[in-house]
Amino acid sequence: MSEKRLGTALQTVEWREGRLVLIDQNALPHRLTYITYTDWQDVVEAIRTMVVRGAPAIGCTAALGMALGAQYSPPFATSDAFLAHLERMAQAFRSARPTAVNLFWAVDRVLAVARAASDSVEHIRQAVLEEALRMLEEDLQINRRLGYHGAQLLPQHASVLTHCNAGALATVGYGTALGVVRAAVELGKTVEVYADETRPRLQGMKLTAWELAQDSIPVTIITDNMAAVLMREGKIDCVIVGADRIAANGDTANKIGTYGLAVLAHYHRVPFYVAAPVSTFDLRLPSGDLIPIEQRDPQEVTHIQGNRIAPEGVPVLNPAFDVTPAELIQAFITEIGVLQPPFDTLHERLIGASSHHEP
Numbered sequence: 001m002s003e004k005r006l007g008t009a010l011q012t013v014e015w016r017e018g019r020l021v022l023i024d025q026n027a028l029p030h031r032l033t034y035i036t037y038t039d040w041q042d043v044v045e046a047i048r049t050m051v052v053r054g055a056p057a058i059g060c061t062a063a064l065g066m067a068l069g070a071q072y073s074p075p076f077a078t079s080d081a082f083l084a085h086l087e088r089m090a091q092a093f094r095s096a097r098p099t100a101v102n103l104f105w106a107v108d109r110v111l112a113v114a115r116a117a118s119d120s121v122e123h124i125r126q127a128v129l130e131e132a133l134r135m136l137e138e139d140l141q142i143n144r145r146l147g148y149h150g151a152q153l154l155p156q157h158a159s160v161l162t163h164c165n166a167g168a169l170a171t172v173g174y175g176t177a178l179g180v181v182r183a184a185v186e187l188g189k190t191v192e193v194y195a196d197e198t199r200p201r202l203q204g205m206k207l208t209a210w211e212l213a214q215d216s217i218p219v220t221i222i223t224d225n226m227a228a229v230l231m232r233e234g235k236i237d238c239v240i241v242g243a244d245r246i247a248a249n250g251d252t253a254n255k256i257g258t259y260g261l262a263v264l265a266h267y268h269r270v271p272f273y274v275a276a277p278v279s280t281f282d283l284r285l286p287s288g289d290l291i292p293i294e295q296r297d298p299q300e301v302t303h304i305q306g307n308r309i310a311p312e313g314v315p316v317l318n319p320a321f322d323v324t325p326a327e328l329i330q331a332f333i334t335e336i337g338v339l340q341p342p343f344d345t346l347h348e349r350l351i352g353a354s355s356h357h358e359p
């Protein structure tokens with residue numbers, strides 16, 4: 001095992017001197033800047049406008065955003081009134097983005113702790129902050145464990161294709177799909193990564209390529225339509241992507257374009273892996289047909305850096321995610337090991353643990 005500790009320099013979301021601090025992902029790769037938040041409603045907006053994005057990162061940001069709102073709330077006479085205030089906050093966070101279930105999971109977890117500490121406003125406040133900080137710490141540990149399990153699946157010299165950004169920037173740190181890459185490198189394997197640019201918001205080119213370069217992990221940017229050729233030429237050993245929501249049968253929502261990659265991988269007999277924490281599984285949904293898919297502003301497609309590149313007046317579709325059918329996925333890499341549907345080991349952990357309120 002090498003001495004390198006990769007992906008630890010970037011902490012996407014953190015609590016600093018009673019404030020919530022986010023890396024501004026909309027400024028990358030040009031500038032690594034941090035935004036400090038004192039108002040929970042601005043944190044909701046940060047999730048909506050994708051200052052912070054990626055399923056685990058938005059979950060942890062929402063949890064810490066609720067803690068921020070709890071710290072700086074107006075005075076409440078009773079703990080019931082304070083709980084009602086937290087429920088309103090929770091609803092605002094849930095409505096920020098619909099697809100990643102981690103957001104709902106995180107908000108529910110904070111609310112559960114708040115309800116359990118309901119003997120005084122001060123206790124609730126303290127319990128909510130402690131729980132949010134615990135979630136941030138857990139996320140890092142989860143990604144390291146998940147990365148270790150996934151690294152066992154890679155050959156000694158591996159060429160990995162990934163889509164969007166499922167890295168340190170999509171989590172609190174270290175990453176899921178990129179956590180597997182980092183863990184393999186830490187175990188002494190040589191890994192080169194092909195990063196799909198990931199239209200329309202280009203998270204693969206702007207974020208994945210940037211964060212791997214920070215760790216000196218070899219990375220090559222390709223356009224989304226190059227994957228087939230690379231697979232045909234035998235240049236890809238496996239595809240590893242993250243996930244926003246995984247249904248009970250293994251159907252997986254992830255960034256738009258993931259489904260197409262899975263079809264290509266199947267045709268070329270390239271293993272296709274999904275790397276995601278247990279909190280991304282939504283076992284209440286029997287299949288992926290029921291996963292809500294976020295539709296985003298058409299301007300993300302028609303404009304580049306504020307300049308229109310599409311003709312006026314032509315309709316545009318902009319679903320942010322697609323659903324890959326389970327049969328195209330070789331395995332699910334999680335912090336508790338490499339899993340296959342029907343995910344028997346997960347049922348006990350997840351069912352009943354959360355009610356996942358939808359917006």
Ligand SMILES: CSC[C@@H](O)[C@@H](O)C(=O)COP(=O)(O)O
Nearest residue numbers: 053054055166170176242243255
């Ligand atoms: C570990 S992150 C997994 C997914 O959240 C990621 O692949 C993805 O689709 C992110 O989408 P985004 O729209 O950038 O939030």
